[in-house]
Amino acid sequence: MKRIIPLAALIVAFCSCEADGVEAPEYGYADPKQWELSWTDDFDYASRDQLLQNWNSAKGPTSHTLCSRWPENVEVSDGTLRLINRKESRGGQDWTSGSIWTKRYFKYGYFECRYRYAAATGTNNSFWLSVLTGEPDEGKRFELDINEGHYPSEINVNIHNWTDSTVDEKQFVFYLDGKEIRRSPNEFAFSPASLLLSEAILPWAGEVTDAIDGTFMEVDFVRVYKRRK
Secondary structure: OOOOOOOOOOOEOOEOOOOOOOOOOOOOOOOOOOEEEEEEEOOOOOOHHHHOOOEEEOOEEOOOOOEEEOHHHEEEEOOEEEEEOEEEEEOOEEEEEOEEEEOOOEOOOEEEEEEEOOOOOOEEEEEEEEOOOOOOOOOOOEEEEEEEEEOOOEOOOEEEEOOOOOOOOOEEEEEEOOEEEEEEEOOOOOOOEEEEEEEEEOHHHOOOOHHHOOOEEEEEEEEEEEEOO
């Protein structure tokens, strides 16, 4: 049986999270009377190449982070995914890390992920939904940060309308350990989007020190549920 990580972590409907030493229910928090599983990834891959048949990987720097992100920083073993931080110069930045997103698109539902933060300040440990390419045919280009978590236990839930910035189709509901923490009306997120798992090094995520080197965001599973009819 695959090991279950005691996490600093996150589960979503859109969202939910748990503290170290506290295990989520084996099958997550989605009420089976209301939701049925439509897609899952438990990261039982033999290699990175197998993982990347279902996921895309970042390959380069971004202007808002202190790290470039590469496939070499993405590892799978023992049924978990690791996005690894390394102190190395590449892509014009002093750190490297990992970021992946699904090749499959999703529209509405209950989205759940269980993961543990990288064990150092300055790391941004994220699970999101986002429209990554161009303007969608319906609604706006958006980013739903189910959680941008900062070590040791900070939760950040953000809703971005990128089109005008210069799921249930009616509202977003975020959960932490199965308890609702935010509810907002949905006024623009109506198009299919990718799921992202992303590690980054950022100054607003806390002090950036050499303690980051070798740390990693570790993911146990990602699940998507659709509402039962």
